[in-house]
Amino acid sequence: MKKYRRWFVLAVFVMSFILVFGVDVGVSSADMLPEVSERETGLIDSEHEDTESADNWWETASGRKRFRLNMGAKSIYDSNVFNYSRDEIDLYDADSNSNRFDGVKSIDDVITELSIIGQMREEMFDIGPTTFSVGTEANIYSENTDRTYMKLKTSVRQNIGKDNIVRGGYTFIPDYFIRTLYDGDQAAGDRYRKLEFTTHAGHLKYWNRLSDIITWWLRGTYEYKDYNEHFQERDTHAFRLTCAMAVKPEKWYKINPYFRYFWNSADGTDDEPDIDSDISRDGFDTGGNLWFYPESKFSYMLGYGFRWTQYDSSNSIEDDPYHSGRKQDRHRIKGRVKYALRKNIDLFTEYAYEIRNVDVKGADTLLEEESILEYDKHVGTVGIAIRF
DSSP states (O other), X not given: OHHHHHHHHHHHHHHHHHHHHHSOOOOOOOOOOXXXXXXXXXXXXXXXXXXXXXXXXXXXXXXXXXXXXXXXXXXXXXXXXXXXXXXXXXHHHHOTTSGGGTTOOOSSEEEEEEEEEEEEEEEXXXXXXXXXXXXXXXXXXXXXXXXXXXXXXXXXXXXXXXXXXXXXXXXXXXXXXXXXXXOTTOOSSOXXXXXXXXXXXXXXXXXXXXXXXXXXXXXXXXXXXEEOGGGGGGOEEXXXXXXXXXXXXXXXXXXXXXXXXXXXXXXXXXXXXXXXOOOOEEEEEEEEEEEEOOSSSEEEEEEEEEEEEEEOOOSOTTTOTTTTTOEEEEEEEEEEEEEEEETTEEEEEEEEEEEXXXXXXXXXXXSSOGGGGOEEEEEEEEEEEEEO
C-alpha cells in the first residue's frame, strides 16, 4: 500500500485545484461597511492559528510519517454573519427585500467548514526534513447560500536542525463576494452593487525553540485584494507582521501571547470622476491564549484579543465621512474545549463573543448615526479533526 500513498497525495493536490477553479460557488452579501469583516480577514492568518498550532506543527515536521492527511469538519453558528449594527438589523427586520440587503436571507447562519490537507515529507537536505502541503477548504452557508466560498492553500516547510523551522505558503480565494455596497459612481437607478474580490496571499514564517519550555515565531504576510469592476478603487495591498510565542513552564498549562502590526494601502482607481472612498488603514492586534492540559483526554483554552485600527483616508470629511479620521477597536473573548477521542481524532467545541466600537469625526454632522458602524456577535463552533 505504501507505494500508492504518493499518488494519493498527488490526487489530493489535483482535487484541490478542481474544487477551487472548477466549482461555481457564487457568494454575495449586503453589509454597508466597506472593509472585510473580522472573520474574513482572519482566514489568512489569525491569532488563534498562530498561537494554538506551534506544538502540532513541530510534531508534524519532526515526525517519522512520510505521508500525512489531515481532514476537518466544523459546524459554526454565527449570530451576526454580516457584522450588522443594531440599527441595520432593525432596518433588515423592517424591509428585508430592500436592495440594501440583496442576497441576505438571514442575519444569523450556520456554516459548515470542510477541509482537507495532504502533506509529503522528504529528506532532501542534511539540515532536516522538508514538508510539502496542499489543501482546500470549503465554507458552506445554510441560509445565506450566496456567501459560500472556497480557498486553496499550499506551503513548503523546512526543518533547520532541531530547533528551527522555516515555512513559506500561498493562499488563494477566488471571486469572493463580501456584501452589497452603495456605489456613488452610479449615476442613477439602483446604486447598490455587488462587492467582490479575489485574494492572493503569501506568507513566510520562522519558528525557533529557545528551550524546552519556550518557542517563539515570526510571521510576515503580504496580501493583495483585486476588487471587481464597480469597486476597483478599493484594490488593496495588505502587509502584516506577527510575533508570538508559546511558553509552557509546566506540563499542565501553556501561555500564548502575540502581537501583530498591519498596514493596508488602497490605491486603486476606477476612472470615475467622483471622489472614491479611501479604505487605507493601519493598526495592531494583541492578546493571547491560555491552555490547560489536565491529566485526562480533555484540554481547555481561554483567549482574549484586542484590535485597534485607524483609517488613513486622504479625503476630506465631507467627501469621505465614513473613513476620514475614523478609529475603531474590537474586543474578542474565546473559550475552547478539546477532547482526544483517539490518538489521531480530536473533538472540540468553541465559543466566542466579539464587539466593535467606532469613533468617526464626521458622525455629528455628516453621518446618519455613528453606531451604524458598530456591532456585536456570538459565534459557537463544534468540530472534528482527523489525522492519518
